[in-house]
Amino acid sequence: MIDFTFQNPTRIHFGRGAMNHLESECRALGATRVLLVYGGGSIKRTGVYDQVMERLSGAQVWELGGVQPNPRLSLAQRGVALCREHDVELVLAVGGGSAIDTGKAIANGACYDGPLWDLFDGAATNTRTLPLGTVVTLPAAGSEMSNSCVLTRDEDLCKRGRNTPLNFPVFSILNPEFTFTLPPFQTACGVVDIMAHMMERYFTRVSHVELTDRLMEAALVTVMRNAPLVMQTPDDYDARAEIMWAGCLAHNTLYQTGRVGDWASHKLEHELSALYDIAHGAGLAVVFPAWMRYVLPRGGAPKLAQFARRVLGVTQEDDESAAREGVERLEAFWQSLGLGTRLKDYGIDGRNVERMAKRCTAMVGGTAGAFVVLDEAACREIYRLAL
Amino acid sequence: MIDFTFQNPTRIHFGRGAMNHLESECRALGATRVLLVYGGGSIKRTGVYDQVMERLSGAQVWELGGVQPNPRLSLAQRGVALCREHDVELVLAVGGGSAIDTGKAIANGACYDGPLWDLFDGAATNTRTLPLGTVVTLPAAGSEMSNSCVLTRDEDLCKRGRNTPLNFPVFSILNPEFTFTLPPFQTACGVVDIMAHMMERYFTRVSHVELTDRLMEAALVTVMRNAPLVMQTPDDYDARAEIMWAGCLAHNTLYQTGRVGDWASHKLEHELSALYDIAHGAGLAVVFPAWMRYVLPRGGAPKLAQFARRVLGVTQEDDESAAREGVERLEAFWQSLGLGTRLKDYGIDGRNVERMAKRCTAMVGGTAGAFVVLDEAACREIYRLAL
Numbered sequence: 001m002i003d004f005t006f007q008n009p010t011r012i013h014f015g016r017g018a019m020n021h022l023e024s025e026c027r028a029l030g031a032t033r034v035l036l037v038y039g040g041g042s043i044k045r046t047g048v049y050d051q052v053m054e055r056l057s058g059a060q061v062w063e064l065g066g067v068q069p070n071p072r073l074s075l076a077q078r079g080v081a082l083c084r085e086h087d088v089e090l091v092l093a094v095g096g097g098s099a100i101d102t103g104k105a106i107a108n109g110a111c112y113d114g115p116l117w118d119l120f121d122g123a124a125t126n127t128r129t130l131p132l133g134t135v136v137t138l139p140a141a142g143s144e145m146s147n148s149c150v151l152t153r154d155e156d157l158c159k160r161g162r163n164t165p166l167n168f169p170v171f172s173i174l175n176p177e178f179t180f181t182l183p184p185f186q187t188a189c190g191v192v193d194i195m196a197h198m199m200e201r202y203f204t205r206v207s208h209v210e211l212t213d214r215l216m217e218a219a220l221v222t223v224m225r226n227a228p229l230v231m232q233t234p235d236d237y238d239a240r241a242e243i244m245w246a247g248c249l250a251h252n253t254l255y256q257t258g259r260v261g262d263w264a265s266h267k268l269e270h271e272l273s274a275l276y277d278i279a280h281g282a283g284l285a286v287v288f289p290a291w292m293r294y295v296l297p298r299g300g301a302p303k304l305a306q307f308a309r310r311v312l313g314v315t316q317e318d319d320e321s322a323a324r325e326g327v328e329r330l331e332a333f334w335q336s337l338g339l340g341t342r343l344k345d346y347g348i349d350g351r352n353v354e355r356m357a358k359r360c361t362a363m364v365g366g367t368a369g370a371f372v373v374l375d376e377a378a379c380r381e382i383y384r385l386a387l
Numbered sequence: 388m389i390d391f392t393f394q395n396p397t398r399i400h401f402g403r404g405a406m407n408h409l410e411s412e413c414r415a416l417g418a419t420r421v422l423l424v425y426g427g428g429s430i431k432r433t434g435v436y437d438q439v440m441e442r443l444s445g446a447q448v449w450e451l452g453g454v455q456p457n458p459r460l461s462l463a464q465r466g467v468a469l470c471r472e473h474d475v476e477l478v479l480a481v482g483g484g485s486a487i488d489t490g491k492a493i494a495n496g497a498c499y500d501g502p503l504w505d506l507f508d509g510a511a512t513n514t515r516t517l518p519l520g521t522v523v524t525l526p527a528a529g530s531e532m533s534n535s536c537v538l539t540r541d542e543d544l545c546k547r548g549r550n551t552p553l554n555f556p557v558f559s560i561l562n563p564e565f566t567f568t569l570p571p572f573q574t575a576c577g578v579v580d581i582m583a584h585m586m587e588r589y590f591t592r593v594s595h596v597e598l599t600d601r602l603m604e605a606a607l608v609t610v611m612r613n614a615p616l617v618m619q620t621p622d623d624y625d626a627r628a629e630i631m632w633a634g635c636l637a638h639n640t641l642y643q644t645g646r647v648g649d650w651a652s653h654k655l656e657h658e659l660s661a662l663y664d665i666a667h668g669a670g671l672a673v674v675f676p677a678w679m680r681y682v683l684p685r686g687g688a689p690k691l692a693q694f695a696r697r698v699l700g701v702t703q704e705d706d707e708s709a710a711r712e713g714v715e716r717l718e719a720f721w722q723s724l725g726l727g728t729r730l731k732d733y734g735i736d737g738r739n740v741e742r743m744a745k746r747c748t749a750m751v752g753g754t755a756g757a758f759v760v761l762d763e764a765a766c767r768e769i770y771r772l773a774l
Contacts, residue, residue, distance in 0.1 A: 001632075003401060004399075004402060005401070005408070006398070006401070008395070012393045012644075014391050016390060018390065208628070210612065214605035214609050217605060218602050218605040254636075
């Protein structure tokens, strides 16, 4: 276990009555001028929008809709302008990771005088942010309790993440009922994203990380047991609740205490979704098994075998067979949720492999990952294994 | 799962270099006037005291030593007086749960004008507290990241707990090396206390709490695997670290999200340690198996069986046998750490059973517990099962 500092100040209101806390949260912040950030029309169809507006009836609300998956810089810039124009006191993001990340970018950007992208490409930093609240409608990104925010620059689809304590929302409202109407594909993509957030941290070279290993195994088993239940019965409150709480904790930085994560699969996927606009979770279901097959003979077998045995019930005794069986079972599980696990399932061929591999390793010393350090050739190989 | 609100703002610095954060924490708080709270002389013998004082060399420090197990109101009152007299800006508790709980009582009391015990018997409440920092030398109570504080009134040994967000320390410093020199008995008592904090939450009548069930099982397995290692090799850093981090998380309120805890065993133990001044963990190792035997035939078998199977590796198929086998294994495990699991092991006979059972159920409607609601007769029976 390596030394660490851990803090997560976000207040979570969870359950059927979670929305009832919205007014008191606004009151506690003294916020009467609110910017509401959301995606397409789904929150209006499901009634979540009305519930939020009812609770905000005592406040002045400006709206910024139209957040899209892999959210864009330009929309966040419009949000920053709105905050400045109207002296907004609270940014309230309603939706999944894209809406929340847009809200984070806006809240930070409103307290920084230069161009917003400065905060994402490392050119500058801010020290203050507007308070951010969230109402979660899609359990996946875990942004509602995380310090991270990912934004995509419109002109070149360059995707950059930024981790800072300023990104922790002040409060987040999670009502599992809000996820009953999610399309099965989105539910499944969310499940993969949640699992991937843990797996990126699970596969580490740091030894003696037993507690966090076991906590993640516990959460992974829980997610895998409940995912089929919600695919079959979308309004199974209890199963939705398990996934939603697991998804929130998956990315809240607790599980990474004392260890170094890998994050190569996320990088590989970011390039994929930048070029093809494939859903993040769907891309991860393609990339992760290929990454596992690549690292398996390169020193990855023991940890992959532990994962296979404890999470997937594999019983093979030798590590390499156990690890291979684990990858197969993981793929089969994601397929059982209706997802493809190969690029060809999404009509993607090999023509951009070189380009993606180059972009993957364009930053930080020309490599990606930490469990196995990947150079450009390794990234190419993983994309090819995913074909 | 029931609705919940969760927040824990405490900042944890963990590892060999954790103490290096003390100066910057004081600076961030603008604290140059510090009250140092600790127990006997052990922190002076182990060098922890010197490390703290070195980091506080830029501050004015007043000292309050002499905290004893089951910490007393009178000492906390002296701390409050010191804070007022010297305009203390930070209370820094160094030690285990007793030192930290004394620190919490002082920090709160310094911001409340009436008698300190008011805050514990529910007669009054405060809205502010002085900032509290902690340096942990005994992994057990989990007070370093909890909202709880337990104090004992000197004249009648009345023990009262108080849970409030004001009790969360601002920061806590956890270096597993500081636990190398703990006597085996204290290490073992700490392990029991850590396990009990999870078991009190684990045994609930609330259904569909799969994630938190599994997280606690993961942590319990980790603690049970590492406890024998530290008993054998006191300076096993990695095993000490697993126990220390598990102990901190065990009581930080994460595991109780969405459920109702039981806490009868803690109540039963509080009366025991009030009368006999037995160590809290030692008392729990006596009370918990007796409590389990009592609740087993009263609707407790299914959950006890799940615990036995997932935490203790029991394979019996019918719940009642599995549950019974689980209790035996738990007792055997605690005995293997050198602890007694019966009152007679501590020379305690049945003469005070009636008195303790009466005190146990003196508050809140004359009952204790929630998994199985205990009346006075039930408490008597459990004490007798523990003889």
